[in-house]
Amino acid sequence: MSGANTPKKMTVSDKVMIEMTGVNKWFDDFHVLKDIGLKVNEGERIVIAGPSGSGKSTLIRCINRLEPHDEGRIVIDGIELTEDLKRIDEVRREVGMVFQQFNLFPHMTVLENCTLAPIWVRKMPENEARDLAMNFLERVRIPEQAMKYPGQLSGGQQQRVAIARALCMNPKIMLFDEPTSALDPEMIKEVLDVMVELAQEGMTMLCVTHEMGFAREVANRVVFMDAGEIIEEAPPEEFFNSPKNARTKEFLAQILAH
Amino acid sequence: MAMEDVTGRPRPPMRSRISPVDWARRNLFSSVGNTALTLFCLWLLWLAVPPFLDFTIFSAVWTGATREVCLGPDKGACWPLVWANLGQFIYGRYPEDEIWRVNVVFALGFAAIVPALIPSAPAKRFNLIFLLVIYPLIALVLLAGDRPGLRPVPTSEWGGLLVTLVVALTGIVVSLPLGIVLALGRRSSMPAIRTVCIVFIEFWRGVPLITVLFMASVMLPLFLPEGMSPDNLLRCLVGVALFSSAYMAEVVRGGLQAIPAGQYEAARATGLTYWQAMGLVVLPQALRHVIPGIVNTFIGLFKDTTLVLIVGIFDLLGQVRAQLSDPSWTVPQGALTAYIFAALVYWVFCFGMSQYSNFMERRLNTSRER
Ligand SMILES: Nc1ncnc2c1ncn2[C@@H]1O[C@H](COP(=O)(O)OP(=O)(O)O)[C@@H](O)[C@H]1O
Numbered sequence: 001m002s003g004a005n006t007p008k009k010m011t012v013s014d015k016v017m018i019e020m021t022g023v024n025k026w027f028d029d030f031h032v033l034k035d036i037g038l039k040v041n042e043g044e045r046i047v048i049a050g051p052s053g054s055g056k057s058t059l060i061r062c063i064n065r066l067e068p069h070d071e072g073r074i075v076i077d078g079i080e081l082t083e084d085l086k087r088i089d090e091v092r093r094e095v096g097m098v099f100q101q102f103n104l105f106p107h108m109t110v111l112e113n114c115t116l117a118p119i120w121v122r123k124m125p126e127n128e129a130r131d132l133a134m135n136f137l138e139r140v141r142i143p144e145q146a147m148k149y150p151g152q153l154s155g156g157q158q159q160r161v162a163i164a165r166a167l168c169m170n171p172k173i174m175l176f177d178e179p180t181s182a183l184d185p186e187m188i189k190e191v192l193d194v195m196v197e198l199a200q201e202g203m204t205m206l207c208v209t210h211e212m213g214f215a216r217e218v219a220n221r222v223v224f225m226d227a228g229e230i231i232e233e234a235p236p237e238e239f240f241n242s243p244k245n246a247r248t249k250e251f252l253a254q255i256l257a258h
Numbered sequence: 259m260a261m262e263d264v265t266g267r268p269r270p271p272m273r274s275r276i277s278p279v280d281w282a283r284r285n286l287f288s289s290v291g292n293t294a295l296t297l298f299c300l301w302l303l304w305l306a307v308p309p310f311l312d313f314t315i316f317s318a319v320w321t322g323a324t325r326e327v328c329l330g331p332d333k334g335a336c337w338p339l340v341w342a343n344l345g346q347f348i349y350g351r352y353p354e355d356e357i358w359r360v361n362v363v364f365a366l367g368f369a370a371i372v373p374a375l376i377p378s379a380p381a382k383r384f385n386l387i388f389l390l391v392i393y394p395l396i397a398l399v400l401l402a403g404d405r406p407g408l409r410p411v412p413t414s415e416w417g418g419l420l421v422t423l424v425v426a427l428t429g430i431v432v433s434l435p436l437g438i439v440l441a442l443g444r445r446s447s448m449p450a451i452r453t454v455c456i457v458f459i460e461f462w463r464g465v466p467l468i469t470v471l472f473m474a475s476v477m478l479p480l481f482l483p484e485g486m487s488p489d490n491l492l493r494c495l496v497g498v499a500l501f502s503s504a505y506m507a508e509v510v511r512g513g514l515q516a517i518p519a520g521q522y523e524a525a526r527a528t529g530l531t532y533w534q535a536m537g538l539v540v541l542p543q544a545l546r547h548v549i550p551g552i553v554n555t556f557i558g559l560f561k562d563t564t565l566v567l568i569v570g571i572f573d574l575l576g577q578v579r580a581q582l583s584d585p586s587w588t589v590p591q592g593a594l595t596a597y598i599f600a601a602l603v604y605w606v607f608c609f610g611m612s613q614y615s616n617f618m619e620r621r622l623n624t625s626r627e628r
């Protein structure tokens with residue numbers, strides 16, 4: 001039964017969306033991912049935390065194969081990621097990604113940023129794509145900026161556009177790589193609010209972040225990484241209140257000291 | 259009503275005008291050194307400009323039917339020489355009766371290029387397809403005439419501005435796409451493709467154009483079986499196109515390097531293919547960064563076309579030189595007149611390109627800021 005302080009019980013199905021088993025990766029002779037095993041069900045929200053350089057970005061970039069893994073299996077919604085370009089494209093259509101640096105396309109308007117992939121990848125007619133994009137821009141609360149160029153927006157607005165751009169492909173999974181780390185403090189909330197809403201709608205989410213408030217509010221599990229390994233994996237309550245591993249404790253002490 | 263630019267923001271107010279005297283005091287005579295430099299430059303201008311204007315305009319002979327009008331003391335440029343030989347300068351030895359074909363090609367080209375260069379002109383896509391695909395074919399058929407009903411004109415009879423434009427435009431039209439492909443190949447993650455592109459680029463960048471033309475024109479026929487070797491002009495066209503592609507590739511590569519990897523990754527992450535990500539996201543930004551470099555390469559190419567002279571092809575400059583040995587127009591100032599004319603023609607084309615590139619840069623800067 002859901003308690004008073006977890007009012008929005010978000011549903012998790014038992015369908016596996018992401019399955020990583022025995023994943024290893026090297027950058028030359030630097031072992032960046034060590035025997036990673038991670039299983040994410042449909043509707044689950046996972047927060048990945050860990051010190052800088054621990055391989056968090058590399059891990060989630062393996063999920064849409066922006067980085068190829070060297071060993072092990074990664075299966076996304078039943079599609080195994082291999083060299084096969086067709087399958088990679090198939091996975092990328094289902095997986096949206098939001099970057100720390102927004103990576104909006106500066107030579108296109110906000111609207112064009114959002115309609116680009118629906119038009120070229122989904123072959124959607126232009127006016128249909130425009131309606132779809134306006135719909136998502138409304139949901140991230142910036143429909144009035146649609147005709148502006150990214151350079152004319154604040155960081156928080158740009159990141160919300162980036163989220164809308166990813167949502168326009170109607171993804172089954174959303175990946176976030178430190179979406180608020182490049183933002184001024186007063187803009188962090190507007191982005192987190194959008195992400196919380198997304199979580200409440202049941203989106204499967206993998207989020208690298210150090211926003212522990214966000215982790216407490218929406219995460220089913222927090223995954224702690226250090227030096228390329230998953231050290232600890234637990235529901236947020238347990239993770240914050242009774243961490244088992246010494247490195248987790250040390251990390252939490254540092255994070256919460258701020 | 260407030261003036262607004264394309265981005266919808268009000269324009270900054272017009273700069274208040276300052277008097278020419280104030281301007282000169284501020285910019286030309288602000289210090290002793292500055293004043294000395296200004297005076298020195300004025301002195302140089304005084305040495306160069308009046309004699310030049312005198313020769314080309316005030317003392318110049320403008321009309322006349324024979325060389326005699328240009329003879330005599332204190333006569334400047336002999337423009338009648340240019341008028342009399344204008345046909346040769348433009349068409350070379352192209353047969354008189356067939357010159358209409360060249361004129362049709364010029365007129366069609368002009369009619370297709372002008373709207374293509376005007377950003378707001380309609381039907382851009384059709385215009386560009388016509389210019390880059392259909393027009394070259396029409397031009398080839400009309401100029402060479404290897405179709406029933408048209409008298410064939412071998413390229414050895416082409417010359418003058420016609421050849422200059424054919425070589426320059428072929429080089430320009432081929433070098434940009436080929437240069438882009440080479441630049442992408444040089445950054446490819448596939449070692450075989452990367453190696454091929456690096457070897458290709460560095461080979462062509464390492465050889466002087468004169469050597470390339472000489473090899474194409476003189477050496478190639480020696481290696482090919484008799485009768486197999488293609489047309490001399492065609493061989494030079496290929497040489498010039500490959501040569502300038504290598505330069506273009508390096509210019510484009512510079513632009514690609516200025517685009518953060520995140521742009522490509524974000525494009526791929528939304529499901530775009532490699533070519534879509536490059537064509538829609540990376541290249542439009544990269545090329546915009548290097549417009550000056552691209553146009554610079556075009557201008558260099560345009561002037562380098564004069565080198566075809568050494569393999570017996572008479573471009574504008576070659577035709578001008580050839581004309582100087584015509585006894586019916588030998589006058590003392592003939593060479594100078596003809597060369598000034600040739601320089602003026604080259605200058606008009608190159609200056610036009612440079613101005614157009616400035617215009618595009620300004621336009622792109624005001625409409626899309628980062
Ligand atoms: N393309 C790359 N080539 C070589 N080393 C890399 C590359 N990308 C990341 N690394 C290294 O891998 C380690 C993990 O990086 P990353 O996944 O970005 O860590 P995190 O996101 O946890 O800060 C870092 O030490 C980083 O220097």
Ligand SMILES: [Mg+2]
Nearest residue numbers: 056057058178
């Ligand atoms: Mg990172």
